[in-house]
Amino acid sequence: MRSDAPRVAVVGGGICGLAAAHRLARSGVPVTVLEGSDQLGGLGTFAPWRDTWVERFYHCVMPSDEHLLALLDELGLHGAVRWRRTGMGMVVDGRRHPFNSALDLLRFTPLGVLDRLRFGVVTLLLRRLGRGRDLDATRTEDWLRGLYGDAAWETLLAPLFGAKFGPSFGDVPALYLWQRLGRESNVSVRGYPAGGYKAVVDALRAAIEAEGGVVRTGSPVLRLGGGGVVALADEVLRADRVICTLPLPALRRIADEELAARLPDLQLPYQGVVNALFFLRRPLSGHYWTPVVRSGADFDGLVEMSALTGALDGRHLVYAMRYTGRDSALYHEGDEAVAARWTEQLLRLHPDLAPADVEEVRVYRAPFVEPVYPLGFLSRQPPVELPGTSLLLATTAHVYPAVTSWNSSVRLANRVAALVTASPRGAPRP
Ligand SMILES: Cc1cc2nc3c(=O)[nH]c(=O)nc-3n(C[C@H](O)[C@H](O)[C@H](O)COP(=O)(O)OP(=O)(O)OC[C@H]3O[C@@H](n4cnc5c(N)ncnc54)[C@H](O)[C@@H]3O)c2cc1C
Incomplete structure (x- = not known):
């Protein structure tokens, strides 16, 4: 010293x-x-x-x-750090869709054909379209609804990128999403120490x-x-x-x-998170990340960790998450109630998963994850x-x-x- x-x-x-x-x-x-x-x-x-x-x-x-x-x-x-190519899925209106390639997008029936094509083209150009704009002063919703259209905003963009902010996502500066797209430009490859x-x-x-x-x-x-x-x-x-x-x-x-x-x-308001960790006896979808939209589940998405890390001692780890304020009823609900309801919802979304496949569920919370930036x-x-x-x-x-x-x-x-x-x-x- x-x-x-x-x-x-x-x-x-x-x-x-x-x-x-x-x-x-x-x-x-x-x-x-x-x-x-x-x-x-x-x-x-x-x-x-x-x-x-x-x-x-x-x-x-x-x-x-x-x-x-x-x-x-x-x-x-x-x-x-072990790197792995990981896949992504989407659950919309209770139906599961792979979401990894241009072909997956073309087959993504929750959006009309023209909206699918528009989504693909705008996504390719998005980083370029943002250049020269004051994105820190632009609402995300104003920027993206205009470019992608209403259906893509509601069905894809808000669920894909907005879960962390809940209904406030549209108000957050578009600069946040711009940065995030930069970090996740190679989103299919992920690492785990x-x-x-x-x-x-x-x-x-x-x-x-x-x-x-x-x-x-x-x-x-x-x-x-x-x-x-x-x-x-x-x-x-x-x-x-x-x-x-x-x-x-x-x-x-x-x-x-x-x-x-x-x-x-x-x-500055902060968003917290409620997160359930499922220990499953079998894999779920094989997709690392799956946003869940309009499907009767309280969680906004699923992360199948084992798609990245492999099974742990024969168990497949899946996280279900809902970002929410620390004052919300969900944040204060008992662990057992959350675990029971989310298990039932997970089983409903995955009829091939039997109750006996769920070995254990743990619920974790954090009060402050990310500020909702003005x-x-x-x-x-x-x-x-x-x-x-x-x-x-x-x-x-x-x-x-x-x-x-x-x-x-x-x-x-x-x-x-x-x-x-x-x-x-x-x-x-x-
Ligand atoms: C669900 C979820 C998923 C995430 N996924 C990823 C991911 O995939 N990749 C990634 O890189 N990041 C991810 N993050 C974000 C990442 O975890 C955080 O950005 C990072 O951990 C923040 O670290 P920090 O040290 O700034 O703050 P914190 O981790 O919040 O550390 C603050 C520390 O201060 C301590 N503390 C609080 N009060 C006191 C006190 N009075 N006295 C002393 N100590 C105190 C707390 O116990 C805590 O340990 C995720 C976060 C969440 C919640």
């Missing part, structure tokens, strides 16, 4: 906090990660199953995830500790001051700089009065360095217009760590 280096506290042990701490520890900065729960990994965290681990929420790596892949390289894990996301988290923790950093779990930050005072349940730490990776509403809850007055007053968010995005404080904000709201992902969190972590090493004590406080 460099003797002149600042002491840095990182609040949150998800990928962003761990990647920032890794970068700082490697530069000789004394760093302590404070994770509130008893597990690292945040939204990418995992749960024990038999003698292994499964992700609570489906996760995969895309070939375009350059920042994440570079980090995996540093950790000696790049070669450990050998040993799962736990292997990545374990490697990060080991690397941080090997460089002299400290990683603490079960250490929720209860109060945070702008001057670097970090209060835990039974001690108070003083840091030169604090990197906070919590979603903005969670940060607001722990900020002391002085800090709260300096936080951006954004009132129009013109680029100019309203809060700064990373909070003026007049020693705080750096590295939250999911700061990755916009990139899609929230491990890749965008690692990129943000690199940026924040570079700011700390360039200006160790931060701007002078007033």
Whole structure:
């Protein structure tokens, strides 16, 4: 550790906090990660199953995830990502359709023939059509309805890309979708780290500790001051700089009065998620991703993880997800009720699946997945360095217009760590 280096506290042990701490520890900065729960990994965290681990929420790596892949390289894990060509399906009005090729599109009967042709042509040209437009100030629905027509918007586009935002998808800046199409330009190839996301988290923790950093779990930050005072349940730490990776509403809850007055007053709504993980005795469709539209199911889509990872100890893992606000009735419904109803709905959509094929169902939730970005968010995005404080904000709201992902969190972590090493004590406080 460099003797002149600042002491840095990182609040949150998800990928962003761990990647920032890794970068700082490697530069000789004394760093302590404070994770509130008893597990690292945040939204990418995992749960024990038999003698292994499964992700609570489906996760995969895309070939375009350059920042994440570079980090995996540093950790000696790049070669450990297994890439696979994966397929996609659609369930519309209870009927299943493959959705992978021009031929699949031509046979996609939920859309009329002209709409299918229009969908194909516009999709090919879409990235080009967006150039030169102020997409940050354009509603997604205004942009896409105009180009694709009403039927394609309602039957395909909103279900394909909008599940994360629910009915608000149409209002989100079109720039978000533009970025997402860039990330997913090679959507058929996906990767998964050998040993799962736990292997990545374990490697990060080991690397941080090997460089002299400290990683603490079960250490929720209860109060945070702008001057670097970090209060835990039974001690108070003083840091030169604090990197906070919590979603903005969670940060607001722990900020002391002085800090709260300096936080951006954004009132940014966040979407949460309810997600059921099915352990099946047989494969479902073989498609990694299947949006489910107008089919009497409460979930918006299915991710058949085993299509990417292969079966796990003879079981096929399928996630059903519904993105929803943390105030919704569904978010507060009991796990057993959600598991029972979603199982019944899954069986109805897949008559070839018998109740005995469903070995176990687990329900997981997260209150804050992604902010529902308002129009013109680029100019309203809060700064990373909070003026007049020693705080750096590295939250999911700061990755916009990139899609929230491990890749965008690692990129943000690199940026924040570079700011700390360039200006160790931060701007002078007033
Ligand atoms: C259903 C779903 C599917 C996804 N699929 C993918 C995918 O396929 N690929 C991909 O790359 N990304 C995916 N993501 C997105 C990805 O998980 C997130 O973008 C990423 O994990 C965000 O990391 P983070 O560190 O910024 O935040 P978080 O993971 O939210 O980490 C914040 C951490 O702070 C901790 N914390 C909260 N309060 C306190 C406190 N007071 N004190 C201390 N610690 C606290 C939390 O416990 C948490 O560990 C998915 C997310 C979901 C929900």
